[in-house]
Amino acid sequence: MSKATLLIDIKGIRDGLLVKLGEAPWADLQAALINAIDERPAFFKGARLALDVGSQVLHVAELAALRELLSERGIFLWAVLSESSVSEQTAQNLGLATRISKTRPEAARSAPQAGAGETALWLAHTLRSGARVEFPGHVVVMGDVNPGAEIVAGGSIVVWGRLRGVVHAGAQGEAGAVVCALELSPTQLRIAGEIAVSPKRKGKIQPEIARLQDGVLVAEPWQTKE
Amino acid sequence: MTAKVVTVTSGKGGVGKTTAVANIGVALAAKGQKVVCVDGDIGLRNLDVVMGLENRIVYDLVDVIEGRCRLRQAMIHDKRLPELYLIPAAQTRDKSAVSPSDMVRLCDELRLECDWVLIDSPAGIERGFHNAIAGADKIIVMTNPEISAVRDADRVIGLVEAEEKGTPELVLNRLNLAMVRRGDMLSVDDVLDLLAIKLLGVVPEDESVIVASNRGAPLTLDSKSKAGQAFHHIARRLLGEEVPFLELEAQRLWQRLLGRK
Ligand SMILES: Nc1ncnc2c1ncn2[C@@H]1O[C@H](COP(=O)(O)OP(=O)(O)OP(=O)(O)O)[C@@H](O)[C@H]1O
Numbered sequence: 001m002s003k004a005t006l007l008i009d010i011k012g013i014r015d016g017l018l019v020k021l022g023e024a025p026w027a028d029l030q031a032a033l034i035n036a037i038d039e040r041p042a043f044f045k046g047a048r049l050a051l052d053v054g055s056q057v058l059h060v061a062e063l064a065a066l067r068e069l070l071s072e073r074g075i076f077l078w079a080v081l082s083e084s085s086v087s088e089q090t091a092q093n094l095g096l097a098t099r100i101s102k103t104r105p106e107a108a109r110s111a112p113q114a115g116a117g118e119t120a121l122w123l124a125h126t127l128r129s130g131a132r133v134e135f136p137g138h139v140v141v142m143g144d145v146n147p148g149a150e151i152v153a154g155g156s157i158v159v160w161g162r163l164r165g166v167v168h169a170g171a172q173g174e175a176g177a178v179v180c181a182l183e184l185s186p187t188q189l190r191i192a193g194e195i196a197v198s199p200k201r202k203g204k205i206q207p208e209i210a211r212l213q214d215g216v217l218v219a220e221p222w223q224t225k226e
Numbered sequence: 227m228t229a230k231v232v233t234v235t236s237g238k239g240g241v242g243k244t245t246a247v248a249n250i251g252v253a254l255a256a257k258g259q260k261v262v263c264v265d266g267d268i269g270l271r272n273l274d275v276v277m278g279l280e281n282r283i284v285y286d287l288v289d290v291i292e293g294r295c296r297l298r299q300a301m302i303h304d305k306r307l308p309e310l311y312l313i314p315a316a317q318t319r320d321k322s323a324v325s326p327s328d329m330v331r332l333c334d335e336l337r338l339e340c341d342w343v344l345i346d347s348p349a350g351i352e353r354g355f356h357n358a359i360a361g362a363d364k365i366i367v368m369t370n371p372e373i374s375a376v377r378d379a380d381r382v383i384g385l386v387e388a389e390e391k392g393t394p395e396l397v398l399n400r401l402n403l404a405m406v407r408r409g410d411m412l413s414v415d416d417v418l419d420l421l422a423i424k425l426l427g428v429v430p431e432d433e434s435v436i437v438a439s440n441r442g443a444p445l446t447l448d449s450k451s452k453a454g455q456a457f458h459h460i461a462r463r464l465l466g467e468e469v470p471f472l473e474l475e476a477q478r479l480w481q482r483l484l485g486r487k
């Protein structure tokens with residue numbers, strides 16, 4: 001067996017090809033993949049490809065370069081699956097899907113679901129329209145969440161800025177999750193199974209916190225003292 | 227020479243990118259700069275029409291990239307100005323004829339030829355957009371004072387940032403002050419409030435833009451129109467001058483008078 005076949009595993013799925021990358025430096029994985037493709041160009045040409053990068057941490061430059069190499073070979077990269085939230089974010093920023101329709105049972109088993117109270121994803125920038133962040137734990141944004149951006153969190157969502165996009169806290173049913181923001185004017189806000197849209201607001205803008213109270217979504221000013 | 231490569235892009239179509247590239251190109255060239263405008267909208271070229279150079283096309287961008295001609299041969303000289311050139315897009319090809327790395331190479335070659343390279347990006351966020359921004363040093367995001375255009379601009383700014391190309395600057399086109407005063411149009415401040423990037427220019431809605439485009443004579447060439455002046459201001463800001471935003475001050479004055487802010 002050649003080295004390349006150890007590094008990459010290619011199989012057909014309903015909507016194209018799924019390529020799973022092993023554990024190795026990114027440059028080696030990329031070379032192995034391109035090699036495998038160049039050995040059988042006719043097989044790959046025109047394919048829709050989903051890439052499972054495992055725990056590799058990928059930045060825009062790397063993923064964009066790979067997409068370019070693939071596109072030169074007539075292959076359309078449409079999805080990147082990853083265990084790393086950085087890589088998922090990168091893929092989303094490049095407009096790639098981060099899920100394929102078939103669930104990945106092995107991944108679900110091996111990666112322990114972070115409970116709502118345990119981990120948080122720290123985002124140090126504004127989320128602009130089209131950005132979508134999904135995370136099993138809490139999500140903290142240092143910046144705005146603009147209209148057209150979306151956050152889905154297993155836990156709570158904290159926005160140190162203006163929240164005007166769509167947010168879903170407690171997405172796996174955690175009714176104790178909260179959403180707070182310096183300016184809470186979401187296009188749509190959900191906690192667990194409850195949905196609310198922002199009312200037209202008047203009066204001064206102040207930090208607010210939204211939570212579920214007896215099954216009803218309520219938002220109230222955030223205060224340190226009563 | 228080492229030119230600055232500037233790409234004008236928008237996400238949403240029809241907001242005025244082609245108009246802006248033609249007019250900023252003319253305005254910079256009128257200031258004695260050597261300017262090459264590049265039509266990056268392959269398959270839907272129209273910068274040549276707006277600049278009135280359609281009948282002089284022999285070679286195009288794809289000919290340069292595929293080596294059928296030298297760069298200089300594809301640069302059409304606009305004789306109304308000493309140093310203004312256009313590289314037209316191919317009309318009979320599609321965006322897949324060009325890759326981002328082709329554009330990077332082309333821009334590197336152009337940098338040695340002039341002071342400014344202005345690239346007209348196609349609408350959308352697909353391949354043509356990625357091609358258009360690949361070689362850019364600076365990106366201008368253009369939008370109109372409409373929610374959907376601003377939303378698309380926001381998306382494009384996010385994509386530009388994700389490609390690690392720095393934060394773009396904003397040109398707001400087709401502002402109608404009378405409508406803003408009535409509260410029927412987003413104001414400059416409304417747009418800046420959402421996009422939170424540096425403002426490079428505000429261009430008013432102006433019928434003379436359409437007249438000029440149809441004549442193939444960008445209005446920065448001679449007219450004293452408001453829009454023409456706004457494009458001249460943008461060119462001066464690109465050259466590093468501090469030029470006050472007349473439109474913005476007028477708008478803020480009105481808002482104060484009406485007690486809205
Ligand atoms: N400031 C303005 N006032 C009035 N009309 C304008 C103004 N700016 C642009 N227009 C008109 O809007 C139309 C679209 O402009 P233009 O072709 O420059 O947009 P574009 O962004 O390049 O479009 P596309 O996305 O299709 O390439 C044209 O008819 C143009 O004359």
Ligand SMILES: [Mg+2]
Nearest residue numbers: 243244267272
């Ligand atoms: Mg155009």
